[in-house]
Amino acid sequence: MIGIIDYGVGNLRSLRNAVDHVGLDVDVLTDPEALASCDRLILPGVGAFGSAADSLRARGFEPALRAHAAAGKPLLGICVGMQLLADVGLEFGEHRGLGLIPGKVRPLESSREHPIPHVGWNDVKSQRKHPVFDVPKKNVDYYFVHSFYFDPESPDDVVAVSEYGRIFATVVARGNIVGCQFHPEKSQAGGLAFLERFAAWDGTC
Amino acid sequence: MLKRRIIPVLLLRGDRVVKGKQFTDYRDTGNPVMATRVYNAQAADELLFLDIEATVTGRSRLAEILSRVSEEAFMPFAVGGGIRTKAEVRALIAAGADKVVITTGAVERPEVVSEVAETFGSQCVIAGIDVRREGNRYAVYVRSGRVRTELELQDHVRKLDELGAGEILVNSIDQDGMMGGYDLDMLARAVEATNKPVIVCGGAGNFRHLEEGLRAGAHAVACASLFHFGDNNPPRARAYLKNVGFPVKTV
Numbered sequence: 001m002i003g004i005i006d007y008g009v010g011n012l013r014s015l016r017n018a019v020d021h022v023g024l025d026v027d028v029l030t031d032p033e034a035l036a037s038c039d040r041l042i043l044p045g046v047g048a049f050g051s052a053a054d055s056l057r058a059r060g061f062e063p064a065l066r067a068h069a070a071a072g073k074p075l076l077g078i079c080v081g082m083q084l085l086a087d088v089g090l091e092f093g094e095h096r097g098l099g100l101i102p103g104k105v106r107p108l109e110s111s112r113e114h115p116i117p118h119v120g121w122n123d124v125k126s127q128r129k130h131p132v133f134d135v136p137k138k139n140v141d142y143y144f145v146h147s148f149y150f151d152p153e154s155p156d157d158v159v160a161v162s163e164y165g166r167i168f169a170t171v172v173a174r175g176n177i178v179g180c181q182f183h184p185e186k187s188q189a190g191g192l193a194f195l196e197r198f199a200a201w202d203g204t205c
Numbered sequence: 206m207l208k209r210r211i212i213p214v215l216l217l218r219g220d221r222v223v224k225g226k227q228f229t230d231y232r233d234t235g236n237p238v239m240a241t242r243v244y245n246a247q248a249a250d251e252l253l254f255l256d257i258e259a260t261v262t263g264r265s266r267l268a269e270i271l272s273r274v275s276e277e278a279f280m281p282f283a284v285g286g287g288i289r290t291k292a293e294v295r296a297l298i299a300a301g302a303d304k305v306v307i308t309t310g311a312v313e314r315p316e317v318v319s320e321v322a323e324t325f326g327s328q329c330v331i332a333g334i335d336v337r338r339e340g341n342r343y344a345v346y347v348r349s350g351r352v353r354t355e356l357e358l359q360d361h362v363r364k365l366d367e368l369g370a371g372e373i374l375v376n377s378i379d380q381d382g383m384m385g386g387y388d389l390d391m392l393a394r395a396v397e398a399t400n401k402p403v404i405v406c407g408g409a410g411n412f413r414h415l416e417e418g419l420r421a422g423a424h425a426v427a428c429a430s431l432f433h434f435g436d437n438n439p440p441r442a443r444a445y446l447k448n449v450g451f452p453v454k455t456v
Contacts, residue, residue: 011298013272018279047326114207115400117328117371120424121208121250121454141208141454143281145303145328164207186281186303188248189456 001025002199003038005065007056009080010046018185022196035064039073040199045080049089049105049148052080053097062098069100072176074203076132082172082179083150091148101174103152114165117147122162124170124182130159130205132178132197133171140190142170142182150181176203208454210250210425211415211442213432214406215240217256217286220266224433226382228335228350231257234433237270238277244432245278248456249439252278253306253374253427256286257349260309263287268300275301283331289314294321294329306374308333309347311365312354322369331404332370334361336391337378343391350378358391362398373399374427377407384410384430389421396422412437412445419451 002019004012006028019026019042029035043065045052056062069075077085086097089105097105110116121141126133149168152158160171162181170181178198184191215222215237222240225231234240237254244252252274259265265287275282284297285306294305310317311332322330335350336343336358343358362373375395377388385408392405402424409415409428418426431437443453 011301013299014275014279014301017276017301021277021279112400115402117326118207119328119371119402120210123206123455139455141456145326147328185279188245188280191279 001027001038002040002042003027003029003035004042004044005035005061006030007052007059007061009052009055010044012044015042015044015078015185018192019195019199022192022199024199032060032064035061035068038068041065041068041073041075043075043077043081043084045078045082045084047080049080049083049091049097050093050095053084053089053095056084065098069177072203074198074201075100075177076198077177077179079146079181079183082181083148085172085177085179086150086152089148100177101152101157101172101179102154103150103157103172105148106151107148108146108168109165111165117145118164119145122164122182124160124162126160127158130171130173130178131201132173133159133180133194134197142184142187142190144182146181150179173205175205206452208250208452209419209446211439211446211453212251212253212404212425212427213244213249213439214253214255214427214429216429217254217267217270218258220270223257224382224429228378228381238273241274241278244439245280247439248454249280250454251281251283251425254282254284255306259287260348261351268296271297271300271302285331285333289317291317291320291324294325298325298329304329304331304371306331306333308335311368311370312345312347312356315364315368318365318368318370322371327369327371330370331372331374332365332368333374333376334358334365334395335376335378338388338391343394346378359394359398362395366399366401370401372402372404372424374404374406380408382430383408386410386414387418387421387426389417392418392421392423412442415442415446416449416451419446
């Protein structure tokens with residue numbers, strides 16, 4: 001079963017509908033103890049890094065999430081959920097992330113050509129093969145809404161990138177952990193295919 | 206590269222989709238769930254639902270309609286009509302909305318724009334502006350085009366930008382439903398007054414009109430009649446705009 005972690009930030013209805021639509025057994029989890037019964041987890045997120053990190057910890061999800069990750073079971077972070085995989089977030093001060101993929105979360109720079117937030121459809125270019133994100137022939141666009149980006153320490157953790165004023169990581173992965181900056185649940189066929197691949201992934205590369 | 210968007214608009218009256226001319230003379234064009242299914246199959250970039258009666262009657266079925274469409278369409282939804290409070294926005298987001306459009310509320314209760322932007326992020330707020338041309342100026346109208354205000358277009362754009370709107374939607378009442386092209390002067394004035402993405406609406410009757418809107422600086426072009434009448438659809442519009450050199454979504 002896929003568990004979607006509900007730690008009180010944002011609406012999970014669209015994500016749940018999308019996972020449900022691709023025919024997968026899904027549950028939205030509000031109790032950290034329920035995490036242990038899931039073979040894979042999705043960590044969603046919207047809003048500010050600091051308040052998301054605080055909320056995740058305040059609700060007691062961190063130990064169960066770490067246990068899941070340490071057991072080698074697949075974990076997908078989406079948007080701010082992906083950013084929470086980093087060590088540190090630099091949004092309204094410095095905040096501690098989960099540190100599952102070494103790196104920092106930094107602000108995108110605003111300009112007349114590139115107003116912030118970065119909202120809309122953008123292409124995602126593959127940097128290396130990965131079971132969850134493999135786009136061999138043509139680039140498909142995905143839907144983004146964010147003002148900060150994940151800057152991984154190691155280029156080996158970058159699976160795909162996008163460009164908006166700068167080039168930044170949009171799919172990151174290390175071992176059984178993967179994260180995407182775009183919203184698969186709002187990205188039509190390409191997004192649903194991404195969720196299907198995550199659901200079929202055993203957590204190895 | 207970020208893509209330019211083509212946004213089909215679904216005007217709602219009760220639980221039906223309607224289409225009018227110059228904000229009047231509305232005709233029934235169908236059921237919102239069916240229309241969404243079609244736009245989803247055509248991979249429309251985003252959908253915009255506007256309840257044209259909500260401000261006037263104080264009632265809206267937006268949340269209910271949205272919860273039905275969000276079960277089968279996995280794309281961004283923007284919704285508007287009668288929004289005045291954060292609580293209403295929260296309910297619409299819970300029903301599957303990604304963004305809200307605030308038009309009359311942004312004039313009659315401007316603080317709602319900043320309240321929503323602070324709580325849900327500026328990307329969540331599209332400030333709507335309905336205007337009519339008056340000689341060399343544009344007057345802002347509210348309540349589905351029924352009530353004229355003393356506000357002028359550019360001043361209002363600047364104010365909504367400062368209040369924290371993430372995008373500005375400018376709609377020409379004169380051009381609405383006429384299919385004679387966008388009011389490009391109106392668009393250019395809005396674009397000049399803000400760095401925020403501007404969505405132009407009202408008047409698109411063919412793909413050339415969409416091109417003109419993008420050339421005049423719109424980040425996104427919204428249209429209703431273009432897709433409601435005739436055999437035009439979002440994939441064809443994207444193909445046309447790609448041919449004339451604009452980045453559009455690849456599916």
